[in-house]
Amino acid sequence: MAIGRVLQRARLDAGLGIDDISTATRVRIPIVQAIEQGDFSRCGGDVYAKGHIKTLARAVGLDPRPLLERYDAEYGTSESLTPASPLFEAERIRPERRGPNWTAAMVAAIVAVIGFVGFTLFQGNDPAGDSGTQAAEGANPAESKPTPTPHHSAPPAAPKPAPSDSAIAAAPRDKVTVMINAAQSRSWVSAKDHNGQVIFDGTLQKGEKKTFQDSDKIDLIVGNVSSVELFVNGKKIDNQFKPGQVGRLSYTKGDPEVG
Template sequence: MSIGNSPEDDRPSVGRALQQARTGAGLTVEEVSTTTRVRIPIVQAIEQDDFSRCGGDVYARGHIRTLARAVALDPDPLITQFDAEHGGRPEPTVPKPLFEAERIRSEPRRPNWTAAMVAAIVAVIGFVGFTLFNGGSKGADGPVSADGRANAEKKPAPAPNTTRPTVKPTVPDPAPSDSAIAGLPKDKVTIKVTALGQSWLSAKDANGRLLEDVLLKKGQSKTFTDKKRIDLVLGNAGAVQLYVNGKEVKQVGKKGSVARLSYTPGDPQAG
């Protein structure tokens, strides 16, 4: 008789965990497929714990990791759970040692007497030249000046440069100045999106034409301009810095949430 379930029994499956995270983030299967470039049938199958469409365990792990990051979920516990439910990863094959009998032994080389004789002649010539050079330089302790006296003064060796190169600190990009804001066109809406963390972005113009649909990494930026209106969909809105017509929009959204925004020319509050 079972009194209670263990925490592992209450833990949702890999596909169920991905589905719950996607639903909690307010994303559809089509939006996740567009962001991750994983086809819709494969996303639907994985959420039903059907990994047969992935083409093998290696590809299944890659799809799980990609989908988990798209819905702001830690992929490592899901990979561990997947391995536990599917027999784990195969151990690497250890190469067998090579037998001594299989090694090819090189035949002993015969001595090259011609090369030995040439080396001996070169050594003798070098020794004679060295002896003559030292004999001619004996008695001179240093350079001699024009009046015959030895110049005992030597120039001091330059001191080693111990100064370390100065490393300039990285200064973040400042907010747009008043002159930059004044230089923006008044009859257009200009939007700049900068990712402070990983987030996905979808932008359309007033006619519904898709301008951009991309997963932004930390530090990446996108800028859009239109005469009438720009519609934005921001995933993980709390990790996005947004400027509309040169002015920063505060509190775009919470971390992990999806924000749907629309802006027109003029003040950001008019959008």
């Protein structure tokens, strides 16, 4: 089948709509539709077309390499011979070599001389007799000297461990912890925190697990949700979804049920 047809078939098999793929990959809906119809003119060139193919393939659980090889054979131009990575690397700024700043050094020397002269004049205006009288009338330096208090610095805090199966076992009450196990087959997963920021977007292979943790809420989109096991705050969720169904789930602190 053509490249676009392969991507479309895999998306339908995963139970995902075009809007789901566009949300997960940030590839605009018109471009996704054009690629599935075999039209790569809207991608803006071979480099961007191949990048979209790779992103869409991974979102539906396909190996992008055969599709990229077919693209090079059918549509590739001389542009494909140039590595794509330098186009996206930030330009390195090389430090400019400069000679010594003699003006700044001269100003610093003048300020130091003026400070020394002022300090010397101030010391010369202080009568020796006054200083001796103050030393005689003052308290015993040994008695007035404060006793230094030992200062103990607090030990550095231990680094916060990443969420894992141990986080599921602990299930802290002040956070929401979700663990997904692709027990039966691979499944595409997109997870967001309570601020709407994407914390994971990819495909879990069969037998692979992924744990998410947030202080308030976790939102999930799970393709083929009937094939996965869900554990929320240490409790297993009863999976009553149908085969091929896409699950849109939301969990909060202390919530063992589907939101």
